[in-house]
Amino acid sequence: MKRSGLFAAAALVAAACIACAAQAQQPVRVGSKNFTEQFVLAELYAQALEAAGVKVEKKLNLGGTLIAHKALEKRRSTCIPNIPERFCSQS
Numbered sequence: 001m002k003r004s005g006l007f008a009a010a011a012l013v014a015a016a017c018i019a020c021a022a023q024a025q026q027p028v029r030v031g032s033k034n035f036t037e038q039f040v041l042a043e044l045y046a047q048a049l050e051a052a053g054v055k056v057e058k059k060l061n062l063g064g065t066l067i068a069h070k071a072l073e074k075r076r077s078t079c080i081p082n083i084p085e086r087f088c089s090q091s
Contacts, residue, residue: 027055031077041081
């Protein structure tokens with residue numbers, strides 16, 4: 001995927017997370033798996049959301065893919081950026 005496409009996808013995910021947070025008026029919980037690229041992506045998402053005025057809780061270093069997915073299912077995380085795709089719950 002081209003960089004511009006990746007940035008566009010990231011912007012769409014951030015917009016969806018902002019919309020979810022605005023409706024619920026709760027902080028967006030940005031999580032990450034347990035490796036460096038995930039830490040960086042989660043931090044970027046968190047900073048972008050904070051810059052847009054959204055309250056953010058960081059849930060970094062959750063573990064592997066299965067654990068991160070369970071965190072989404074149980075609503076412990078709202079958004080977990082992934083390479084090259086993303087996971088986000090909407091409710």
